[in-house]
Amino acid sequence: FWDDWIESIEGVRKHLWRVAYPEKFYFVGELMSMSTFSPKMDHLACFLPGNMAFGWSFRSDLSYLLDMAKELTKTCYQMYVKQSTGLSPEIAYFNIDSNSNESTIIVRANDIHNLLRPEFIESLYYMYHLTGDKIYQEWGWNVFQSFEKYTRQTDGYSSINDVRNKENVRPR
Template structure:
């Protein structure tokens, strides 16, 4: 995840995650391959190798609900920790399958989409926290999803709704629209500000006092609401998947150049 800008060498070795600081790399291996006309084979090879590595080392199932999730490795030790950011992955896997990659990528996309939905559904506000930990022991808890006090905030992130958009466009399964509608209703109930706009909240587990932070990241307007709008449209030409990939890559380039979210 970290590179020394003087030496070009990696630092903090031994930490593997698809969450914060690493997620965009995996997402744009695939999207840049597609955007480049599928000519940069090294990108595709790296993406396929990464997916196999995820399946071998990071993929587990929770208890008691058997939710498929992507954890982390730190110096050889597995952690059942999954950032909300990882919910970009169902959409990316589905997009890859749409472009001819193995069919089991779509199966995994569906399973992870169910998990990302449950990360929202199992919270009292219906909104996912920034980070969850999954239960791996049948006798330990009746809940699959567990949240630490420091991780209970929701920043209005777009990853889940982006994946819902891709899954709906590629499967025509209306449950993904229904799940998006549930999310929008939760946003309206717990994050909408009466005077205008929406606010990040500090506690997704307290519907009586979700603790608004008086801060709305620009990605909520630029991505979260955009994907919800597209999700609820039945017009596949409203914004084609090819156009959407171009916009997504432009966003990544802007961020790399230091343009704020």
């Protein structure tokens, strides 16, 4: 399984790994066909940093795994903190044109909801436990506080319709 996993990570690195401008956030995009790249990343992809860091824990000589994990964790965190609620949208697009004045992270109207997905929190757990870097605890605490503030209901938690509008966080 290890060889297959490494091959898949190498495929991500070769075909899907890109940098967004102007803030130089690394992300994993999508191939619409073998020749058409889309700078779109679903929140679900935020599981990948934890997965890569876990792989690195078995082969620390493959330092690029941890480097990629750190960069992608930073990008996923930015998907949260760039929104007024501190919560990530379901999908983000990234500006891959280094000459553009557009924001690094672009959120389209159809993708502004948050469904309480756990992938990023899982990655933060692995990143902290495998590196010991307390920044991942801090980021986790910040995200937790946003979930508490904007999604907490009387008997649990609810997804929200618009992560950009902290004044109107109605359920989705």
